[in-house]
Amino acid sequence: MAAPFAAADSIPVQMLDPNLQVTTFIGVGAGLVQPIGIAFIGQNDAFILEKASGQIKRAIDGVIQPTPVLDLAVNSASERGLLSVALHPNFPATPLVYVRWTESSTGADTAVISEVPLLGNRVDRFIWNGSTLTMDPNFTTLRLRARQTDNVPVPNHPGTANPGENGNHNGGPMRFGPDGKLYVFTGDLGRRSRMQNLPNGPFLTAPLVDDTFGGPAPDSAHLSGVVMRLNDDGTTPASNPFFGAGAAIGGEVGTGIQKVFSYGHRNGFGMAFDPRGGFLWLTENADDAFSELNRVIPGMNGGWIQMMGPQSRMAQFKQIETTEFGSALQQRRFPPTRLAYTASLARSRMYMLPGATYVDPQFSWRYEVGPSGTAFIRDNSLGAEYAGTLWIGSSRPFAPTGPTGGSLYRLRLTSDRLSVDTSADARLADKVADNLTKFDPTESESLLIGRGFGVTPSIEQGPDGNLYVVSITDGVVYRISRATATLRRK
Template sequence: MKHVQVLPRPGRHGRSALLGATLLATAFALASPTLADSIPVEILDPGLQVTTVLNTGLSQPMGIIFLGPDDFLVPEKGSGQVKRVTNGVVLPAPVLDLPVNSSSERGLLSLVLHPDFPATPYMYAYWTESSTGADSTAINEVPLLGNRVDRFVWNGNSLVFDRTLQRLRSRQTDNVETPGHPGTANGGEFGNHNGGVMRFGPDDKLYVFMGDQGRRGWLQNLANGPFLTAPLLDDTFGGPAPDTAHLAGVILRLNDDGSTPADNPFFASGAAIGGEVGQNIQKIFSYGHRNGFGMAFDPVSGSLWESENADDAYSELNRVIPGMNGGWIQLAGPLSRVANWKLIETTQFNRALQQVRYPPTRSVYTASLATSRMVSLPGAIYRDPELSWRYEIGPSGLTFVRDDSLGNANSGTLWMGSARAFSQVGGTGGSVYRIRLTADRLTVDTSADPRLADRVADNLFRASKFDGTESETLLIGRGFGVTPSIEQGPDGNLYVVSLSDNAIYKISPSP
């Protein structure tokens, strides 16, 4: 029995349906729930050590939420359960059990505490609802708006449903041809690019990363959608304007009750547009994103950082500013590399950008053309990534070390996990990275490797990608598997959650 209030299935807004995708590029979806990584876990800094906190009683863990020094919660992707661990023991009854659809990248994806917890006893879950009322792995058993952000009340023993803050796209039926556009059906239905990571900022606002869901509209920098002739829409549910079915590829900024802050960057322009589209635009903090599994706020500057996965070329690490346009789908990586990005996407790997409606052959070769084609909401600012990798490296969970608990050399550093295990892709799969910022905290400090002066790691071609060339000074750990979450605990140590190992590891100072 699933213990949650599930609201009625959302309506279709008077539209018909369709969605799809191609191959999953980098996703924790493919991680086995029983397969530990195939190389030993190790930390490469002699001043640090790695130990196993827990490797029994968990199935596909996605995060770690501390209630106290020896008391934490662990959300599980496939079971939809939130398990409580006290003194190293997984309690027999979950504190929450949601009816999730966990096909592909769906499931229970994140859980965060209210910034004033426990005085304000709220927790927030991002999860994909099963349309059957029970856990499901069937690709089509999900509502159109199956991705939910819900608020729960912690009563000391369990999580009790309070309200739904946001419903987002989940069903991708692009295997159905779009009327008026013959030959636009993808090969199958997909369940990827849900994003799912959430963070509260130093401003006490809730930031929600929503992947692009394979959409091809305004928020993917296509003003008229993917088609060259009428009807100019995205899919059979509408678009290309960001109605609720096309609010994707964004970071949303919400008040803790789900309402929209009046100081959001596009609040005024959304008000001028009005209606459902205008209300959605008001919620946007940044757009033009593909998909990602990591967000973290710099404890020094307060800036938001985000990791973003590539299709095949130019995975990214971004410092996100209010009103940022990340540039997708006009390009990935820096503007100076747009021609190389197009070359890789049109000649190597699967030569597609997920949707057959907008192939990479339609993209441009020059930076000026790429920027001229972007959809610029009033006040929007395009920004290059602070660091990118020529071939996909699979960035995942992010966290900052907020103090000197791991030594002065690690204070203020940014740690990043991997979206694929070594057992899946070899190379640098399952790696953990340590990234230093410049003194002004505005970008990545590349002084340890002159090859990174252009802020691009020109790693080499591998059929399975994940080559580590020019990342040698960033690599800090191996063998961690798929790591959707890295968190600093109350004791100052880092806790690395491994989805594929069904384990939680601790990185602490060497004795």
């Protein structure tokens, strides 16, 4: 992605539901540059993250305070940078703050794609003293792959090099679950290893590796496309679904597998726990075919790279990826022509850890729509009709993608909280929106609730019950609230 997040959206922000209104919580000119996240530490008191500066700023009553509470030296090339924050479940009584970021190898902020350590994607814990954040030495730092030198040919595999070094598919969201554990999502980081359901890696002949750093076994440099579940001190819970399997494997690979809650995921920016059902919901971006919304269960295998979308659409997945939009899956080490023709064959090729279960997505879009930040509405603050609904933002603005770029989606769940309620549109009974091309809105009409918000990597419900939407392209934090009677009459 060249020069990401460079400009504001090209259409005005608008709510499509007359019962809701959008205002500006922190507007243009307030001093925000590439805001990427928000976390409320009190009433009208929030941390605001900036992707490229590595700074966490404090906003009190919507006013950015002059001194950042934290300033990290980040590499912000492509989708890297300061990515997300999570507060300890007992915050502020337990004043611990968890930060997901990409480390610069120079000691200063940089956007040079190569200036990053191999394991430069990190999760660290910080202590809040009321004015600043200080790194906690008693936390086991999580270090994940950042360097993507897939433009360097792998020995004995000519013709597999990519055009240039990449810095994308880092994922980024973190959430504490109702069990008090920290859940961290990392995208596939461009890997083509076992966690991407390639047991022998992307190559058909020896050496059976992933890249110049090894693989396909998921050592620290190849543990990707997973949701990890950690204790609040960064250690690994023995209750994780693959803890025993990892112990049997042993070594660095086994230690990494023990952290895994689910795998076989591509990339995504949205992750949220349902306050009613307790389940973890995760959005996944398509390459070209089948954006996904998943209800993640322990030990889930999401199917990537062998499959995206429901099993019943396997033929469409292969058809789109092999004939449209350049006929590539971004990494040339595994071309889409090698995808299976049938779902049963695709499943037989997956890498199944002991106890793993393949699970179809709960909802999909036939072509990529770019889902992003995700949040549940926990109560009736916006009105009883919105309680328990799931909101999803966009990872592309209206310009240049058009139709659904910069949009907000609102989805309702079924009464058992296990699936998406599609009863409002009979076309969605199969749990797939059959749009006509990328970012096309066909069959999403009943789901769309806002437009013009730009790229929205973070959506959070504040202590006041309103919904706060961070737009990295607009440089704004929007506030969605119940419309006044005057506005509803217009």
